[in-house]
Amino acid sequence: MAKYTNILVAIDFSSSADEDEIAQRAMAIAENNATKLSIIHVVEYMPPFMMGNEPIPSTSWVINEDELVDNVKKKLGEFVRRLNIESADQVVSIGTAKREIIRIAKEKNADLIVVGSHGRHGVGLLLGSTANSVLHHSECDVLAVRVDKK
Amino acid sequence: MAKYTNILVAIDFSSSADEDEIAQRAMAIAENNATKLSIIHVVEYMPPFMMGNEPIPSTSWVINEDELVDNVKKKLGEFVRRLNIESADQVVSIGTAKREIIRIAKEKNADLIVVGSHGRHGVGLLLGSTANSVLHHSECDVLAVRVDKK
Numbered sequence: 001m002a003k004y005t006n007i008l009v010a011i012d013f014s015s016s017a018d019e020d021e022i023a024q025r026a027m028a029i030a031e032n033n034a035t036k037l038s039i040i041h042v043v044e045y046m047p048p049f050m051m052g053n054e055p056i057p058s059t060s061w062v063i064n065e066d067e068l069v070d071n072v073k074k075k076l077g078e079f080v081r082r083l084n085i086e087s088a089d090q091v092v093s094i095g096t097a098k099r100e101i102i103r104i105a106k107e108k109n110a111d112l113i114v115v116g117s118h119g120r121h122g123v124g125l126l127l128g129s130t131a132n133s134v135l136h137h138s139e140c141d142v143l144a145v146r147v148d149k150k
Numbered sequence: 151m152a153k154y155t156n157i158l159v160a161i162d163f164s165s166s167a168d169e170d171e172i173a174q175r176a177m178a179i180a181e182n183n184a185t186k187l188s189i190i191h192v193v194e195y196m197p198p199f200m201m202g203n204e205p206i207p208s209t210s211w212v213i214n215e216d217e218l219v220d221n222v223k224k225k226l227g228e229f230v231r232r233l234n235i236e237s238a239d240q241v242v243s244i245g246t247a248k249r250e251i252i253r254i255a256k257e258k259n260a261d262l263i264v265v266g267s268h269g270r271h272g273v274g275l276l277l278g279s280t281a282n283s284v285l286h287h288s289e290c291d292v293l294a295v296r297v298d299k300k
Contacts, residue, residue, distance in 0.1 A: 002171060002174040002178050004175075021152060024152040025152050025291065027152075028152050028153045117285065117292070132286075135267065135282060135294055136282075139296065141175065141293065141294060142293070142294045142296070143291065143292070143293045144285050144292045144293075146290055146292070
């Protein structure tokens with residue numbers, strides 16, 4: 001039977017109910033297997049010097065990246081404690097969600113990526129979504145958990 | 151724990167190795183649960199009178215839809231016997247894969263659709279795929295099983 005043994009769950013903290021559902025779906029698949037679970041949150045922050053050829057003076061200069069990552073690590077720690085999955089690897093990454101999820105999935109040799117998916121209408125359909133991008137670029141299976149069920 | 155209880159697996163018979171993997175992934179998720187498994191194959195055949203305002207004389211006129219569906223039903227029957235999942239509901243549908251998968255998923259009240267996914271490059275990226283379309287339009291979770299793993 002083709003079981004998943006190495007699952008990467010992407011969490012974006014947009015809604016705690018949604019994140020709980022995504023993690024619980026992954027846990028239900030991981031259950032009864034010797035499955036390694038990793039949880040990733042990508043901080044979608046782009047340093048100002050990456051925004052063009054010239055540095056852009058803005059309030060974003062005052063953002064301390066280390067502090068940002070530390071805060072997210074705390075949040076992720078609380079999340080895994082609340083769901084009683086402290087054994088999961090916790091990864092906090094800075095960059096674009098799609099790229100970082102794909103990169104970490106490869107690094108961890110994941111055989112399944114679990115990601116939240118929203119219905120897409122109007123502009124959303126044109127802009128695409130993380131679930132969609134991950135589906136296009138992943139080398140492993142992708143479970144898109146629909147978080148805005150009707 | 152958020153387990154799936156009603157899984158719809160879409161099979162297109164493009165490669166028997168691929169179809170086996172898709173079904174086995176679904177079975178691994180369904181295992182140890184009181185999960186209802188349904189298997190759908192969509193015959194992507196469009197009758198000639200739907201191709202425009204005027205009937206198009208072509209060899210497709212000689213296609214017997216009933217015969218087509220009967221043949222696919224036999225193939226699906228062999229498939230479920232080979233994988234030892236005779237208890238699965240078998241659905242053969244005529245139309246576009248995306249629409250029929252979504253329609254039958256609703257009809258069966260599925261909470262997970264399992265569908266094969268191929269890497270998309272070049273023209274494929276523009277044309278889209280069944281996995282992609284199902285992801286956009288599904289009201290439930292979607293597991294895309296990557297069938298061309300590197």
